[in-house]
Amino acid sequence: MSFLACRVFENKKLENEGKESKVSHRLVQMELDELTAGDVVIRVEYSSINYKDALAASGRGKIMKQFPLNAGIDLAGVVEYSDSPNFSKGDRVLVNGCGVGEQFDGGLAQYARVQSDWVIKIPESYDARQAMIIGTAGFTAALAIHRMQVNDQKPEMGPVVVTGASGGVGSIAVNLLSKLGFEVIALTSRKSMHEYLFELGANKVVSEDELGMSDKPLGKALFGGAIDNIGGKTLSKIIAHTQLWGNVASIGLAQSPDLEAKVFPFILRGVSLLGISSTNCPMPLRTKLWHQFGRELPLPDFETIVSKEINLKDVSPYFDELIDKKHHGRLIVNCQ
Structure with a gap:
């Protein structure tokens, strides 16, 4: 199965030129077996562009630990396949932190494969789009x-x-x-x-x-x-x-x-x-906080906070624009 992803590459220096390696990104067609390992495959509905994503994909910050890698430190969608007894096909789930988009393929793609230990079922208080307005x-x-x-x-x-x-x-x-x-x-x-x-x-x-x-x-x-x-x-x-x-x-x-x-x-x-380190927040606390939205913790004003919704195929210019403060609030990405 082929799908679209925003993939980040390291362009290694050419021999004898002495130039430092640089990072670039481009939209590519991928197959599931090209993704980093995991026991849950998620059909991504929404992701977002965070400051860390912008630094990683633009090459303006040393974020990624290996290359090539799909950008996106958060995602929300539907379980397509699971080897874990904790998740079944059709479950609505989210993932943020845990190294996605840094050490493992991230959410700016139509599909993601992740470890089940990172996955959280989306509470009934909000949907996948709203989960990514909250996002990382x-x-x-x-x-x-x-x-x-x-x-x-x-x-x-x-x-x-x-x-x-x-x-x-x-x-x-x-x-x-x-x-x-x-x-x-x-x-x-x-x-x-x-x-x-x-x-x-x-x-x-x-x-x-x-x-x-x-x-x-x-x-x-x-x-x-x-x-x-x-x-x-x-x-x-x-x-x-x-x-x-x-x-x-x-x-x-x-x-x-x-x-x-x-x-x-x-x-x-x-x-x-x-x-405050959201990337490596312990999973029990991570799960607790995601489930507090709409309960002990109020839901944010979603439509005020989201400044723009873009399609996955159009993400490229927004990395630099976010760093250059041309946007406010949240930039969410429709990956469907």
């Missing part, structure tokens, strides 16, 4: 909120600032925090995103200059907590301005991977810095 970005936001709440983050501690607020993780974080009763400060450098972020539930939408943060190692307590997508100096400043016993969830490094924080916020205010 929404799952990551949910994981950050979960870790903050486990560490006793409460609305009465003060506003939660969300950096990179118009991106996929940021958009859903703003929306979910607002629905959970938190005051939300959305941080963005894009004035065009203000109306969108207010619609998601932000109480304030500001640039970094408007936050009133200083360069002091321990500044005035401005935030009850934070979900940070950009890292670098901004993250360092936020830590220094977080309230007593507040939690700062660190997710991304769009600004920089460097962290220059001093120990004062940790030892004088009890601030906690929480690392």
